[in-house]
Amino acid sequence: MENQGTDFIRQRIASDIESGKCEGGVVTRFPPEPNGYLHIGHAKSICLNFGVTEDFGGTTYLRFDDTNPLKESNDYVEAIKQDVAWLGFEWAHLTFASDYFDQLYDQALSLIKQGKAYVCSLDAEAIRESRGTLTQPGTDSPFRERTIDENLDLFQRMRAGGFADGEHVLRLKIDMASPNINLRDPVIYRIRHATHQHVGDAWCIYPMYDFTHCICDALEEITHSLCTLEFEDHRPLYDWVLDHADLNFHPPQIEFSRLGLEYTVMSKRLLHRLVDEDIVAGWDDPRMPTIAGLRRRGVPALAIRDFCARIGITKQDNVVEMNLLDFCIRKCLESTAPRGMAVLEPLKVVLTNYPNVQSDSVQEAETPALTGPWHSQNEALGHRDLPFGPELWIERSDFSENPPSKWKRLLPGGMVRLRYAYIIVCDEVVYDDQGGVLQLNCRYFEDSRSGNDTSGLKPKGVIHWVDAAAGIPVTVRDYGRLFTVPAPGADTFLQDINPDSLTEYAAVAEPAIMTHAAKNFQFERQGYFYKDPEQGGVFNKTVSLREGF
Ligand code: ATP
Ligand code: MG
Numbered sequence: 001m002e003n004q005g006t007d008f009i010r011q012r013i014a015s016d017i018e019s020g021k022c023e024g025g026v027v028t029r030f031p032p033e034p035n036g037y038l039h040i041g042h043a044k045s046i047c048l049n050f051g052v053t054e055d056f057g058g059t060t061y062l063r064f065d066d067t068n069p070l071k072e073s074n075d076y077v078e079a080i081k082q083d084v085a086w087l088g089f090e091w092a093h094l095t096f097a098s099d100y101f102d103q104l105y106d107q108a109l110s111l112i113k114q115g116k117a118y119v120c121s122l123d124a125e126a127i128r129e130s131r132g133t134l135t136q137p138g139t140d141s142p143f144r145e146r147t148i149d150e151n152l153d154l155f156q157r158m159r160a161g162g163f164a165d166g167e168h169v170l171r172l173k174i175d176m177a178s179p180n181i182n183l184r185d186p187v188i189y190r191i192r193h194a195t196h197q198h199v200g201d202a203w204c205i206y207p208m209y210d211f212t213h214c215i216c217d218a219l220e221e222i223t224h225s226l227c228t229l230e231f232e233d234h235r236p237l238y239d240w241v242l243d244h245a246d247l248n249f250h251p252p253q254i255e256f257s258r259l260g261l262e263y264t265v266m267s268k269r270l271l272h273r274l275v276d277e278d279i280v281a282g283w284d285d286p287r288m289p290t291i292a293g294l295r296r297r298g299v300p301a302l303a304i305r306d307f308c309a310r311i312g313i314t315k316q317d318n319v320v321e322m323n324l325l326d327f328c329i330r331k332c333l334e335s336t337a338p339r340g341m342a343v344l345e346p347l348k349v350v351l352t353n354y355p356n357v358q359s360d361s362v363q364e365a366e367t368p369a370l371t372g373p374w375h376s377q378n379e380a381l382g383h384r385d386l387p388f389g390p391e392l393w394i395e396r397s398d399f400s401e402n403p404p405s406k407w408k409r410l411l412p413g414g415m416v417r418l419r420y421a422y423i424i425v426c427d428e429v430v431y432d433d434q435g436g437v438l439q440l441n442c443r444y445f446e447d448s449r450s451g452n453d454t455s456g457l458k459p460k461g462v463i464h465w466v467d468a469a470a471g472i473p474v475t476v477r478d479y480g481r482l483f484t485v486p487a488p489g490a491d492t493f494l495q496d497i498n499p500d501s502l503t504e505y506a507a508v509a510e511p512a513i514m515t516h517a518a519k520n521f522q523f524e525r526q527g528y529f530y531k532d533p534e535q536g537g538v539f540n541k542t543v544s545l546r547e548g549f
Contacts, residue, residue, distance in 0.1 A: 007313035009048065009254055013056055013224055022223040026058030029222050030084070030091075031213065033065045034076035034197065036268035037283040037290045038083045040304065040325075044259040047308035049226055050089040059092035061220055066098050067212050069196040077197065079283070083291040087301050093220075097212050098198045100219055104207045105159065107215055108170060108189060110246050112151045117188065118144055119154040120171045127169070130176075131184050137177035138184040144173065158191055161204045165191050172211075174240060182237045186210055214238040218249045225251040228258045229315065259311065260319035263481040264289040265488050279497060280482070286540045287482045287501055297479065298520050298530020298542035299325075303332040319487060329528070329543045338374035338381050339522040341419065341464040342509040342529070342539070344476055346393035348439040348468065349424065354390035370450070372420035374516075384512035387470035388421055393508050395525075398463045399440060401429065408461030410440070415459040419524060423448035423457050464524045471508040476529065478503040478541045509539075 006014075016022055028049040032038060038046075053060045062084060066072050084091065097104075111117035120127065120143045132138035146154075158168055170189035178184055188211035193204045214237075217225045225238075232255045242250045260266060265274075266289060274280045274288070283290050286297035294304065307328040311320055370388050374381035398409040398416070410416045415425045421444075428441040448455035480501045488496040513521060519531045520542065527545050532538035 008315070009224070009226060009256060009313050010052060010055065012254065013052055016223070017056060022058070024221070025223075026053050026056045027061070027221055027223045028053055028058070028226060029061035029063045029217070029220060031063045031065045031097075031216075032080050033068070033071075034073065034080060035068065035071040036076060036272055037079050037288075037292050039266050039268070039271065039289045039291065040261060040294065040307075041259040041266045041289075042083075043087060043291060043304050044308050044311065044313075045226070045228070046084055046087055046089060047305055048256070048313055050091075052224070052226075058223070060089070061093045061095055061222070062091035063095045063216060063220070064097065064198070065209065065213065065216075066096050066196070066198055067206050067209060069192060069194040069206065072197050074197045079292065083295075086291065086295060087304060095216075095220065096198045097207075097216050098196060098203075100212075100216055101199060101203055101207070103219060104212060104215055105205075107245050107247075108155065108207070108211075109152065111172065111244060112155060112170075113148060114244065115148055115173065116244050117170055117172050118146050118151050119158070119168050120144070120185075120187075121168050123166060127171075127187065131181060132176070134181070138181075140176050141171070141185065144185070155189075158189070158205050159203075161193070163191055165193055167191060170205075172240070174237075180233060180236055182210070182234050183240065186237060210234055210237050211241060214241050214251075214253075215245060215247065217251045217253075218242055218245070218247045221249050222251045225253045227253060227255055229255045229317065230258070231255055255315070256313045257315055257317045260317070260487075261289060261325070262319055262322050262486040263483050263488075264322075265483070265490070265493055267490070270490060270493055273494070274482075277494075279494070286477070286479050296530075296533065297540050298528065299329050300332045300520070303329040306332065322481070323547055326543045326547065330545070333520055333522065333528050333542070335375070335378055337520040337522045337528060338513075338516060338518050339376070339524055340374070340384075340510055340513040340516075341386075341466055342474065342476065342507050342513065342523040342526065343393040343395050343464065343466050343471075344478075344505040344507045344523075344526060345396040346466075346506075346508050347396040347399055347437065349392045349394050349442050349465070350439055351390050351392070351424070351444050352427065352441050353443045370421050372450075384510075384516075386420055386510065386512075387467040389467050389469050391468035392418070393466045393468055393471060394418075394440075394463055396437075398461075399426070399437065401437070409463055410461075415457060417448070417450070417459050417462045418444075418465045419462050420450050421465070422446070422450075423453075423455060423459050464526075466508045466510050468508075470511050472511050472514050473537070474507050474509045474514075475535075475538045476505040476507040476541065477532075477538060478505065507539075 030049045050060045120141045130139045169187045171185045174183045176184045189205050235253050238253050284292035284296045370386040371383045403411045417423045424442040424444045426442050430439040432438040445455045482501050483496045484498045485496045528542040529539040
């Protein structure tokens with residue numbers, strides 16, 4: 001399923017192997033920041049980083065990029081581990097950037113000693129202003145020429161807790177006139193008196209991403225540091241730090257395009273707002289593009305991996321259609337999910353000629369139970385009994401008093417087959433006080449039993465149904481798109497929320513679905529549904545049977 005063809009990164013790795021550049025094997029890392037849940041965009045990066053070492057041999061680290069204690073938590077660490085494992089990948093090593101805080105600090109000291117870093121006492125605002133623009137060079141900090149001794153003293157006192165947040169930062173001394181703004185004396189350490197989720201109160205200064213990432217990559221001897229295109233402009237800084245650090249390993253950074261998906265947002269910042277502002281029920285709300293949300297919707301891990309393989313790895317930014325993900329989900333569930341019957345909007349059918357309508361069930365006991373295969377093309381899924389009695393539920397939309405032409409389902413005086421059961425004919429429509437259809441009085445043809453039909457009747461349609469006495473009331477949640485537009489804007493996304501993204505049905509399911517060990521089902525003619533793992537009696541719609549919304 002995966003490894004469909006090759007991509008520019010795999011080609012590069014293959015040629016590096018051939019030229020003897022990674023003799024110890026390929027080493028990659030997936031480096032999430034534990035500041036939220038993973039989304040399907042991360043899955044692309046996970047499938048790439050773990051995928052190449054599966055393909056070429058080697059090891060992949062799961063490394064938490066945890067340099068900002070204010071936004072990170074152990075709950076996110078645990079959720080991310082769960083998601084990566086659920087996708088079916090095994091990390092060779094689990095590490096944290098914070099495991100390397102000592103080495104990072106030593107590297108900073110070494111840069112100060114080389115005259116390549118200095119303590120700057122401008123505040124954040126002043127630093128931003130002096131950075132210049134794309135067309136204008138920045139201006140030097142008045143603290144740029146501090147002596148090495150002064151810098152060492154100040155930095156050590158920063159580390160020892162002698163200053164308040166924001167009083168000083170450590171900056172690299174590169175070039176305030178560089179055309180690449182990332183090279184204009186970037187800040188590499190800031191003071192934060194905050195408890196860190198992994199190292200507690202051991203530190204009150206924290207290294208910045210651009211400084212941390214490349215050094216961690218070098219320490220772990222990552223042979224190919226794969227990241228998304230927004231880091232392309234940071235590559236000169238990545239290389240600068242490693243060129244000046246006391247390390248003898250220098251991984252190449254290679255960028256690929258981010259995954260974008262229609263009708264959703266994919267940045268943790270925006271996903272946080274959906275959760276925090278209660279627009280969704282949580283990170284694992286089935287409408288979320290998070291791995292946890294997709295899992296709760298019933299999307300199999302293999303469908304996500306297949307999707308990532310199909311979109312491939314390129315340098316072109318692209319927004320992928322939701323239909324492709326849906327296609328992969330269907331493909332995965334098509335032959336494996338048992339097919340049962342559930343009625344989402346029940347309409348009562350009373351069989352007026354059912355033999356034991358008034359009496360006890362003497363005659364019923366003589367009729368063998370109806371059965372149906374769990375999957376008409378997959379015998380291995382077995383059969384189940386289908387309770388049948390005088391009162392049944394059918395789908396309200398399977399009956400029409402004024403049907404359009406070519407209607408194949410039930411109408412007054414019309415006939416239809418009940419799937420795996422009998423043919424019925426509708427004799428009478430019973431209305432409620434408001435004139436709505438309350439119930440259908442029908443007759444069934446005893447000699448029309450599926451598999452043993454001697455009736456000679458030829459109804460055009462087959463509909464699903466559930467026995468009213470045996471059926472189990474369930475809640476079905478049909479999730480639509482979370483947004484009304486294909487590309488919600490980062491600033492306007494809250495206005496683009498689809499107010500109708502959740503439809504709840506008081507449905508009825510055949511009892512065998514409830515006791516079956518499977519979690520993913522096809523409800524015949526309705527789509528694929530998933531037993532909610534948290535709430536009993538709730539089914540989440542995973543995907544419809546066919547393309548189209
Ligand atoms: P977000 O903006 O959603 O917070 P991020 O890039 O800040 O994403 P990280 O936790 O830092 O999130 O990302 C971990 C890895 O996943 C990085 O290597 C990043 O490049 C990659 N990644 C994140 N989003 C995507 C995406 N949409 N497509 C492909 N890779 C992604
Ligand atoms: Mg990030």
